[in-house]
Amino acid sequence: MNYQNCNAVITGGASGLGGATAENIIKHGGKVTIIDIQNDLGKKKSDELGNNCDFVKIDITDEELVKKSFQDIKNNSGEINLLVNCAGIGSPSKVLNKDGTCPLNLFSKIINVNLIGTFNTLKAGANLMQNNILENNSSRGVIINTASIAAYDGQIGQAAYSASKGGIVGMTLPIARELARQCIRVNTIAPGLFETPLLAGLPEEAKNSLIDSTLHPHRLGKPAEYADLVKHIFENEMLNGETIRLDGSLRMAPR
DSSP: OOGGGOEEEEETTTSHHHHHHHHHHHHTTOEEEEEESOHHHHHHHHHHHOTTEEEEEOOTTOHHHHHHHHHHHHHHHOOOOEEEEOOOOOOOOOSEETTEEOOHHHHHHHHIIIIIHHHHHHHHHHHHHTTSOOOTTOOSEEEEEEOOTHHHHOOTTOHHHHHHHHHHHHHHHHHHHHHGGGTEEEEEEEEOSBOSHHHHTSOHHHHHHHHHTOOSSOSOBOHHHHHHHHHHHHHOTTOOSOEEEESTTOOOOOO
16 A cells, blocks of 8 residues: 555644644645644645645534545545544643642543544544455555553643543554454554644743653654654554554653
8 A cells, every 4th residue: 555546534634743644645646635623724734735635624523424524525535545533632631720620521522522533533434444445455444543642651630631542542452453354454653742733832831841851852753753654554554453652762751
């Protein structure tokens, strides 16, 4: 498999890790449909990438809308053979804080977008991929989810975020085992500290503190490096059921 015959759907593809992945696929001759809740950013990214990129604004937590949108994408652009799930949110909140306790609606929202949203798009994508034409005993499709090193090294205030990303790690192997009979591969990338809009929202002092904690390379990861790993997973048939940490050997401190 290579990007010249790739027709990808990327959630959260308007910016950050998903945006870099969309750029990489288009650059190597593939087609992309970006799914994002950010309408203006999504349209802008799609326009930048040209005729081989489309944009669809949907809420990935809406089961029926996701199912319909994936079918529409297939009808418009052909068989989907790559799904990259990058959509996610991550508002920090301590269980016990100055206002009392972590609001349950905040915890639920993060789980709903990061974990349930990922599952929602994954099952919609797999449902279509299972009917793809199988050539040379290759894969009918590849699904790549995005977790985080917070799934393993969650910091104080990251209970909801770590739980959501830990859920993605936990479901990777059982889903890969199940979808093996349909010749669909499922893997997860767990990035460390990357230059993304999620990180850009932090105060400068907090951001510098995170950079200081990195080892080698002593810097934030670049979205293009995430995109390069997506490309390798797509092309390497033996990668299945894995969660790959992409973090420069970083292990997060408690705070």
